[in-house]
Amino acid sequence: MRITIISLLLAASATLTGYCVLVFSLFQPTRDTVPLLVCTGVLWVLFAAAVFLLRGVSGRAVVVLVLAGSLGIGVAAMVGPPNTSTDSARYAWDGIVQNAGISPYAYVPADDRLDPLRPEWLFPATVPSGTVPETCQGQRIVVTHKTASDAVLCTALNRPTVPTIYPPAAELYFAGIRFLVPPTATYWPLQLGGLVLSLGTTGLLLLGMRRRGIPQRFAAYWAWCPLVASEAITNSHVDLLGVVFTLAAALLVTRARYWRGGIALGIAIAVKLVPVIAAPAMLRRQGWKVGLAAVVTFFALYVPYVLTTGIGVLGYLPGYLSEEGYDNGKRFALVSLIAPGGAAVFVAGGLLVVIAALVLWKTDPDRPWLGQLVMIGSTLLILSPRYPWYALLLLPFVALSGRWDWLAIPLALTLRQILPSLELTWAITAALIIVLAGSAVRLDPDVRARMLAAPLRAARFLRPPR
Numbered sequence: 001m002r003i004t005i006i007s008l009l010l011a012a013s014a015t016l017t018g019y020c021v022l023v024f025s026l027f028q029p030t031r032d033t034v035p036l037l038v039c040t041g042v043l044w045v046l047f048a049a050a051v052f053l054l055r056g057v058s059g060r061a062v063v064v065l066v067l068a069g070s071l072g073i074g075v076a077a078m079v080g081p082p083n084t085s086t087d088s089a090r091y092a093w094d095g096i097v098q099n100a101g102i103s104p105y106a107y108v109p110a111d112d113r114l115d116p117l118r119p120e121w122l123f124p125a126t127v128p129s130g131t132v133p134e135t136c137q138g139q140r141i142v143v144t145h146k147t148a149s150d151a152v153l154c155t156a157l158n159r160p161t162v163p164t165i166y167p168p169a170a171e172l173y174f175a176g177i178r179f180l181v182p183p184t185a186t187y188w189p190l191q192l193g194g195l196v197l198s199l200g201t202t203g204l205l206l207l208g209m210r211r212r213g214i215p216q217r218f219a220a221y222w223a224w225c226p227l228v229a230s231e232a233i234t235n236s237h238v239d240l241l242g243v244v245f246t247l248a249a250a251l252l253v254t255r256a257r258y259w260r261g262g263i264a265l266g267i268a269i270a271v272k273l274v275p276v277i278a279a280p281a282m283l284r285r286q287g288w289k290v291g292l293a294a295v296v297t298f299f300a301l302y303v304p305y306v307l308t309t310g311i312g313v314l315g316y317l318p319g320y321l322s323e324e325g326y327d328n329g330k331r332f333a334l335v336s337l338i339a340p341g342g343a344a345v346f347v348a349g350g351l352l353v354v355i356a357a358l359v360l361w362k363t364d365p366d367r368p369w370l371g372q373l374v375m376i377g378s379t380l381l382i383l384s385p386r387y388p389w390y391a392l393l394l395l396p397f398v399a400l401s402g403r404w405d406w407l408a409i410p411l412a413l414t415l416r417q418i419l420p421s422l423e424l425t426w427a428i429t430a431a432l433i434i435v436l437a438g439s440a441v442r443l444d445p446d447v448r449a450r451m452l453a454a455p456l457r458a459a460r461f462l463r464p465p466r
Contacts, residue, residue, distance in 0.1 A: 009050040010069040018076035025083040027139040037418045043226040054217045062217050070202040070223035074195045077233035081187045088190045088236040089156040095178030105309040109160040112148040119183040124154045165316040168301040169270035170238045190236035197240045208251045221399040227410045231389035239392045242271035246278045247396045258286040262293025270301045277379045280356040281363040281371030333384035333425040369400035388413035405438025
């Protein structure tokens with residue numbers, strides 16, 4: 001009966017996932033986010049219920065359910081185009097440009113010299129509209145101008161007048177995906193790539209858990225999570241590729257495959273730089289091997305692009321950090337409460353250094369996932385990004401550690417994306433409270449009692465004498 005109920009919940013999740021993708025979008029002309037919010041909320045409730053019931057299932061049935069749910073929900077996530085992000089349009093364009101023999105860092109998408117490469121679905125033709133001679137139509141289409149001729153250019157790409165931001169491993173992935181399909185193929189190739197990588201991550205988790213005695217039901221925290229379906233598959237964020245290699249690095253290092261683990265970590269960092277925060281927990285034992293292999297791999301992947309483009313390989317990264325408010329401290333939602341303005345940059349940096357040092361010192365080298373969970377989760381809380389797909393990196397380590405309360409972080413970021421009017425500070429604060437409460441509950445009772453008594457002792461010590 002329990003297996004039947006879980007199967008029904010997973011079927012409902014898959015059905016509702018497909019419905020959300022087909023019906024709701026942040027790109028609709030009349031942007032009513034309430035239906036998408038309700039749909040997302042129900043998906044998280046179904047996810048929580050299915051994971052809770054899985055606790056009573058054992059044996060091979062767990063593996064079958066986890067894989068079946070991962071596949072079913074993932075396929076459902078492919079039934080429509082991206083509905084919350086246009087990043088995959090840029091991925092496709094970078095792949096098309098590379099397969100034409102051009103470095104993706106060499107020209108901005110609006111450059112006139114790239115006109116022969118433009119497919120209609122990424123660069124639709126302009127249309128006349130009343131007194132306006134040329135305009136653009138379409139949910140994901142924006143209006144810009146070509147760099148030389150200043151002609152109107154309709155495009156599905158965001159930031160079409162700046163160079164690409166993505167590092168070389170991501171660019172190789174884009175080129176590989178687009179090499180297999182014609183330029184007319186739209187969003188589905190990257191969605192299919194996301195499905196394959198998502199299933200691969202599920203498989204890696206199940207295999208790694210079996211070998212290390214971790215309950216395999218925890219893999220459902222990744223496999224059935226609505227964030228994976230939405231951001232890894234429907235919207236095809238390349239962060240997923242970094243997740244796969246980061247997880248592989250952690251599993252390799254714990255089996256004393258230090259050089260291979262370092263290579264996997266270097267590839268992960270060369271996907272989107274963010275996975276570097278998972279490194280401290282993997283450096284406790286033979287860290288120099290892991291670090292050296294990662295650094296060499298990272299720079300080796302850059303070599304072909306540096307030879308063709310030079311310093312241009314930095315792309316839009318500096319501009320992006322400024323655009324997001326990381327250069328002046330505005331992006332640090334919690335830190336800005338105690339250190340406003342530019343001081344937030346130094347406080348946030350200091351906190352991250354301290355946490356990294358503690359993780360390196362305290363992590364069990366045979367089971368580094370708790371340290372990686374703390375490092376990645378703390379970074380998300382401190383840096384407070386606007387976009388939920390950055391939290392994809394957190395999910396495999398939620399699964400390996402079984403600390404489900406840390407799912408509050410991706411849920412908070414998801415709510416903030418759908419409801420921009422929601423103060424990010426409140427969303428992040430709520431997630432922090434849930435994480436701290438969950439951690440406190442897991443503490444040894446004696447340790448918890450001492451921690452609760454410490455503020456009382458301090459208050460008595462600081463109380464002025466009568």
